[in-house]
Amino acid sequence: MSSNRFVFAVLISLFLAVVPLNNPVEMLSDTAEIQSVGASLEDYELYFDDGTSLTTKEPTGSRNESSLLESGVTFDTEELISDLTVHGKSGNEVRIFAYMKFESPEVNATADITFRLLAGNQEVDRFTETLDNPCTSGLFGNDCSWVPYQINLVVGSDGYLFGNGNRIKIEIQGDASCQGQGGPFGGGSCDVTLAYGTEVGNGYSRMEFRANALAGSQVKVHEVGDGWSETEVVEWSPTHLSDKRKMQFTVDVRDAFGRADIDSVELVLYTPNKASTVFDQEFDPRTNQLKLDNNGLVGTYEFTYDSGIAYGEYPLSLLITDVQGHVIEYVHPQGITFLEYDVYLDFPATQIPKLLVAPGQTSSIELSVLHTGSLTSDLRVEMELQQSLPSGWSDPNWDSPGGYMLSGGGSSARPMLTIQAPEDLSSLADNYQIIIEAYAYATTGADSGSQVRLVSIAVDVEKVNQFGPPRIDVYEDVEQQKQIFASDRPDLYNENLSHYIDYDKVGDFYMSINNVGFDDDSYRIRIQEIP
Structure with a gap:
């Protein structure tokens, strides 16, 4: 054999050593597109990493090597925190x-x-790859290179559901015909x-594989404390009182792979x-801004909008980016509406929240x-009463029967509402209420003359005597x-209980005296006994 032919043979051997036995390895794409939550599937990679873990993060550590003969090696994810349907990368097959x-x-x-691909301990599919043409790394052996193999495992045309709490698991184990044998003159051992x-x-x-690990993520809008x-509150008033302009946004991020898979969470109004x-609020997944709750990562954001904000419909979006660059957008179906009227x-x-009435008296x-x-x-x-008295x-008599201009x-x-009660109030129920309604009409613009709002308030009606003993609270x-x-x-109170008195026998107590009669009255305080 000539040297040229030898060199050619060596080059052919090296070329074959780096060609996969099945399909060629695909390069990973760096392109990220924004997808809607629950919309099209995304491409995912689970990397074999340190400690035989399966992780969505691209490994950055040192190389690990494990023998696949006899006991083999098992890789698995952390427990999934929500259901995940895994679809094939191509057709109905995932690729390893x-x-x-x-x-x-x-x-x-x-x-x-x-x-073997498993959901917890349940086998999904298995495939056995036969290797031949081994390399030898002994004294006269050829150089051994790492060869990429592509293994396809079937998950079904509708994908395979890995349930909440399960782990995605891959077991790799093999046997070789040369096990237990060594080569002469320092030849290498048998191993895969x-x-x-x-x-x-x-x-x-x-x-x-393909999946949507972020399916089910959403945001809701409430009043603070809800x-x-x-029920969500999606209509807000531009010039309301300050405590009525405080909004509570709650995000529920459903990433099946957990907190470690999330790169950023952004809420945008x-x-x-x-x-x-209006605002762009980011939740840091590495802090306690997102807490595990009911199988989701939940966070809240309180926002008080400026008085006088322009009326209209304001879109609300939740943007979630995972560590592989998938950007999922949840668009709130209604958004926020700031009302024109x-x-x-x-x-x-200055007004007690009830209408006091006495026989034959005029109340307001x-x-x-x-x-x-x-x-x-x-x-x-x-202003009107909803029901007849x-x-x-x-x-009923209003101080401005023609309405009130705002x-x-x-x-x-x-x-101001004024009414006169009859002399006989015996038939008036103790829990009697009147409903007062306010009808709002636009006076300018395209809606001029139209009713644009109706609100109401319930008012308790309480029977009292014209004069009565005061109500005293201490x-x-x-x-x-x-x-x-x-x-x-x-x-409700035990008068025998002792209360705080200073060492010099001085104690401060505070009294509240309320007139529960209908007309103005005066009272005199007299302390009958001091211990």
């Missing part, structure tokens, strides 16, 4: 790429390597070795038509109606948080 090296002193030796944990040649030992299952953003009906601070109650809509919209508000009562968001009025503190006596509920 394994960088292996078959060494034997016998040139005719063969090895059978079995790959797997390389993993870092890049080998131009790729990694890994599993490839729970996840409570856009202005109408996405011209700009809205009113808020309540009791002013004051309300507060606040324009909480757009700064640029004007309203006329008319019982027989013998006077007609010029722009933030303006307010104080409607407290230990000026903030009136530590109550020690109530005249209308004496059974």
